[in-house]
Amino acid sequence: MIKLDDVWYKYPKSDFWVLKNVSLTLPGKGLYFLLGPNGSGKTTLLKIMGLLYKPQKGTIQICGKTVDWKSNVDKLRRCTIYVHETPVMFRGTVRRNIEYPLLIRGIVRREQVVKTARLFGIEPLLDKPARNLSRGQQQLVALARALAPKPKILLLDEPFSHLGWNLRKRIIDIIIRYSDNALVLVATHDTYLAKEKGKGYLYFDEHGLEYSRFFPLFVL
Ligand SMILES: Nc1ncnc2c1ncn2[C@@H]1O[C@H](COP(=O)(O)OP(=O)(O)OP(=O)(O)O)[C@@H](O)[C@H]1O
């Protein structure tokens, strides 16, 4: 579950608010989409939900707790994972990349790494240096790395941008299955996909956040 209440955000040294008075609630499970034109604030909002950016104003509830940036934020960060639009690979092998979030969460690793790699079809890449992979392969590794520790909230920023059609379909199916037990929010420009597959979507309108409206449409 994520609940934002009157959240305001602007970037350091910037004098314009990217998010103004944002209040919304998303449930604990299901696949939801975040739509809006370039520069409207999708990435910013996901990073706030991932507790990577601290809003100047407002409160965030996540996984049943109110975020206190001085006390419980590190703990709450473990229940949410944000996946960047451009995949970011850690140094070392694919195996190490997938292992790392498991390691910091104290989860038994070996089996989970192989199982997740198999799910994403990247088992043959496990011993290759992650930074030498193609963009599409890196995107798969980034997604596998995010799903492996089974976060309650998964935030995906344009996760299909480097994938061909076959893989895209496979990944969508994996995400849909994953959303049976977790909240998945996907930022995308693919309105058709959002309406077709989402339980609902959030929309930034073209004038930016000043005029933004959020209307979860429960289309399924
Ligand atoms: N690091 C930054 N410093 C200052 N302003 C920023 C920074 N990152 C983004 N912005 C501004 O914040 C606004 C929202 O950007 P954001 O990246 O959240 O949009 P977006 O909806 O994800 O766009 P896109 O669809 O192109 O990915 C834009 O006006 C952008 O110029």
Ligand SMILES: [Mg+2]
């Ligand atoms: Mg973005």
